[in-house]
Amino acid sequence: MISLMNQSTQSNDGQTTVDHTNDPPLLPNLPNHLAQIILSTIQPTLLYAVCRQWRRLIYTPQFPSFxxxxxxxxxxxxxxxxxxxxxxxxxxxxxxxxxxxxxxxxxxxxxxxxxxxxxxxxxxxxxxxxxxxxxxxxxxxxxxxxxxxxxxxxxxxxxxxxxxxxxxxxxxxxxxxxxxxxxxxxxxxxxxxxxxxxxxxxxxxxxxxxxxxxxxxxxxxxxxxxxxxxxxxxxxxxxxxxxxxxxxxxxxxxxxxxxxxxxxxxxxxxxxxxxxxxxxxxxxxxxxxxLADLTANMEEVNQNISITNDIIARPEPETSFIDSHxxxxxxxxxxxxxxxxxxxxxxxxxxxxxxxxxxxxxxxxxxxxxxxxxxxxxxxxxxxxxxxxxxxxxxxxxxxxxxxxxxxxxxxxxxxxxxxxxxxxxxxxxxx
Missing domain, CATH: 2.120.10.80 (Kelch-type beta propeller)
Structure with missing residues (x-):
């Protein structure tokens, strides 16, 4: 079953919007629409590790796509x-x-x-x-x-x-x-x-x-x-x-x-x-x-790959393209x-x-x-x-x-x- 992460409504222009009226605040003393703007400047990997609410935000249309x-x-x-x-x-x-x-x-x-x-x-x-x-x-x-x-x-x-x-x-x-x-x-x-x-x-x-x-x-x-x-x-x-x-x-x-x-x-x-x-x-x-220059990386092929903010995780985290994207x-x-x-x-x-x-x-x-x-x-x-x-x-x-x-x-x-x-x-x- 597929479900949207928040209750959605249909606006007059036909666009789907997400209603955050009943959501707890993302940041103390700030309305959620302003908090979303601030949090959207932070790497998704960091938000994902903090709390469930910020984790949910990553997958909403309001958050920049990766x-x-x-x-x-x-x-x-x-x-x-x-x-x-x-x-x-x-x-x-x-x-x-x-x-x-x-x-x-x-x-x-x-x-x-x-x-x-x-x-x-x-x-x-x-x-x-x-x-x-x-x-x-x-x-x-x-x-x-x-x-x-x-x-x-x-x-x-x-x-x-x-x-x-x-x-x-x-x-x-x-x-x-x-x-x-x-x-x-x-x-x-x-x-x-x-x-x-x-x-x-x-x-x-x-x-x-x-x-x-x-x-x-x-x-x-x-x-x-x-x-x-x-x-x-x-x-x-x-x-x-x-x-x-x-x-x-x-x-x-x-x-x-x-x-x-x-x-x-x-x-x-x-x-x-x-x-x-x-x-x-x-x-x-x-x-x-x-090919010799790749040997060190080949040895890590079957090892666990750490999670990075990237298309697909790489063995050694670095600044990813997503940041520049x-x-x-x-x-x-x-x-x-x-x-x-x-x-x-x-x-x-x-x-x-x-x-x-x-x-x-x-x-x-x-x-x-x-x-x-x-x-x-x-x-x-x-x-x-x-x-x-x-x-x-x-x-x-x-x-x-x-x-x-x-x-x-x-x-x-x-x-x-x-x-x-x-x-x-x-x-x-x-x-x-």
């Missing part, structure tokens, strides 16, 4: 798919509610005819929502006729707009709060669907949500398997297959509404999951970080804008090395040399100065801001589960 880790996981014994969030303050995994739809939705992750291949459940973050876009059902047909949307503020799932052609094995991306879906396979292969590209503007009012067709692909080569489109400097970059196989890469120019060939250097080095970091400035090493949010409230930086990172699934793309020279530069922990990388997410990589059903966290770079392993929420994908999103404002 980043949390969300994971889509599958049972290793069957095809049960579930959803979890990691609270960096309490240091605990918490299950999210399952989507309650009529008829019930079942996702197929393993299939006896595809022993060496998993069937992807494609998801992304947009407008502060976790959105499931495409998956395979138990009948081996597309499982979703509508996207499924999870709202951390309410703890509820709801449907997105009806897809003109439900599909799987497609390419998905998000740019400027707009979801793009390209290619894919429906109940059966169709050439027009394999070339189809559509967008959904999530910023619009919910009653105005719909899919709009944009210029299509020249062929159906992108329906071979599920791939992620990467939003980079106003364009969507994607390749048609994963791993080290020969591949074709294309780039969609959003402003020009046209597809163009991917630069040779970018596509030739695209040999693992790729993601783009925004809003933090990574430490640019002149030389790749030797809150300061940036405060600066924006006062009209100060910061220029965002975009850096495209890649994890080589064969060597386990981390690289970043240099668009001026059309090449990939090493950030971290090959690591055993990162070999077999399948999916990744970036936020708060951390690269979170899914490999062999577990999560490896790489802190690219720390000096030296740090790396550690986070086990799945449950021993019988394997992680399919991870996302970084604002923490829920409710008690799950």
């Amino acid at each position: 980043l949390s880790l969300y994971a889509v996981v599958a049972s290793t014994a069957g095809n049960d798919v579930s959803f979890f969030t990691f609270d960096p303050i309490s240091g605990k995994w918490t299950p999210l509610p399952s989507p309650e739809m009529d008829p019930p939705i079942h996702f197929l992750h393993h299939h006896p005819s595809f022993i060496s291949r998993n069937l992807t459940i494609q998801s992304l973050i947009v407008c502060g929502f976790l959105v499931l876009i495409a998956a395979t059902g138990h009948d081996f047909f597309p499982a979703l006729s509508h996207p499924l949307v999870f709202d951390p503020l309410t703890g509820e799932w709801f449907r997105g707009p009806l897809m003109t052609n439900p599909r799987r094995w497609c390419a998905v991306a998000c740019v400027n709060d707009t979801v793009y879906v390209a290619s894919g396979v429906g109940a059966q292969y169709r050439g027009d669907v394999a070339r189809l590209v559509e967008k959904w503007d999530v910023k619009k009012r919910r009653d105005e949500w719909r899919w709009e067709e944009v210029v299509g692909l020249k062929d159906g080569q992108f329906s071979r398997e599920s791939v992620e489109g990467v939003a980079y400097k106003g364009k969507i970059c994607m390749v048609n297959v994963k791993g080290n196989a020969g591949k074709e890469g294309v780039v969609y120019d959003i402003m020009e509404n046209r597809w163009e060939k991917m630069a040779n250097g970018m596509v030739s080095g695209w040999d693992g999951p790729v993601c783009v970091a925004r809003s933090f400035k990574p430490v640019p090493p002149s030389d790749p970080v030797p 809150l300061l940036s949010a405060s600066a924006s409230m006062h009209g100060e804008e910061e220029e965002e930086e975009e850096v495209m990172y890649l994890v080589n699934e064969t060597t386990g090395g981390v690289r970043k793309y240099d668009d001026e020279n059309d090449c990939w530069k090493d950030v971290i040399e090959g690591s055993e922990l990162l070999k077999g990388a399948e999916q990744m997410a970036i936020g708060g100065g951390k690269i979170c990589v899914v490999s062999h059903g577990r999560i490896i966290v790489v802190d690219v801001v720390a000096k030296p770079v740090k790396m550690w392993v986070v086990d799945p929420p449950r021993p019988e589960c394997e992680v399919i994908s991870v996302h970084i999103l604002g923490r829920p404002c409710i008690r799950l």
